[in-house]
Amino acid sequence: MSEKALNKGPHDMGGEAAGPIDTTDHGMKFWEKQANALRSTLSAKKVVRVDELRRAAEDLGDQYYKLEYFERTTAALRTLLLEKGIITEGELRAQMAEVRARFDVPKAPASPVKNGMRR
Amino acid sequence: MTPGRRTQARTPLPSTYTPAPGHRFSVGDRVAVKRTFPPGHRRTPYYIRGKRGVIERICGAFPNPEELAYGFDGEPRKVLYRVRFAQNHVWEDYSGPTHDVIEMEIFEHWLEPAPGAAARSGSDEPG
Numbered sequence: 001m002s003e004k005a006l007n008k009g010p011h012d013m014g015g016e017a018a019g020p021i022d023t024t025d026h027g028m029k030f031w032e033k034q035a036n037a038l039r040s041t042l043s044a045k046k047v048v049r050v051d052e053l054r055r056a057a058e059d060l061g062d063q064y065y066k067l068e069y070f071e072r073t074t075a076a077l078r079t080l081l082l083e084k085g086i087i088t089e090g091e092l093r094a095q096m097a098e099v100r101a102r103f104d105v106p107k108a109p110a111s112p113v114k115n116g117m118r119r
Numbered sequence: 120m121t122p123g124r125r126t127q128a129r130t131p132l133p134s135t136y137t138p139a140p141g142h143r144f145s146v147g148d149r150v151a152v153k154r155t156f157p158p159g160h161r162r163t164p165y166y167i168r169g170k171r172g173v174i175e176r177i178c179g180a181f182p183n184p185e186e187l188a189y190g191f192d193g194e195p196r197k198v199l200y201r202v203r204f205a206q207n208h209v210w211e212d213y214s215g216p217t218h219d220v221i222e223m224e225i226f227e228h229w230l231e232p233a234p235g236a237a238a239r240s241g242s243d244e245p246g
Contacts, residue, residue, distance in 0.1 A: 055188035
């Protein structure tokens with residue numbers, strides 16, 4: 001019955017068939033720590049609320065389980081900051097381009113030293 | 120003395136329970152979870168909707184998270200209850216002991232008196 005799934009969020013998985021749970025501690029990547037710190041700070045300053053973050057994450061729909069945990073929470077944070085007008089789409093795009101450019105270093109040419117001094 | 124985890128652990132944690140004036144249901148009341156499927160951020164899992172249980176305790180009154188989720192202040196506050204359900208009622212194919220229960224915290228606006236249950240309190244029967 002299609003009514004079964006009406007307006008059911010991706011997070012609302014109680015009763016669904018579930019596989020084994022991965023209990024390995026995967027640690028946190030550097031960007032994840034930064035993203036998490038930003039989220040904690042904005043929550044502590046009451047710029048965003050946990051209820052809003054949950055809602056924005058749930059609204060990811062099919063994307064919800066395609067993203068990893070910190071990707072999901074960061075996507076939710078992005079949605080809220082845009083919604084609240086704290087940042088604009090344009091500012092975010094410009095800043096992302098600026099950050100990308102910092103890493104856009106030319107490939108190192110082949111080192112004549114390394115090539116010539118093979119032991 | 121430096122305050123640390125050890126000293127903090129000895130201090131009783133403050134209760135998160137708050138007064139709930141004007142609560143509609145009392146402990147022991149038989150209730151049914153509304154069988155409705157509205158869009159938006161909802162704090163009542165799908166699988167419990169339409170199920171019947173018993174009020175186990177009144178947790179307090181809290182800003183409505185279903186409003187907070189959209190940037191509003193969550194007022195008026197909603198009374199939150201802990202509701203006890205029989206597992207074999209919630210899950211049709213439940214094979215565990217018949218006395219197994221699941222308890223869930225549910226806001227008042229998701230609850231209505233169970234069919235046939237008069238608005239009364241005092242029953243200690245499990246769901």
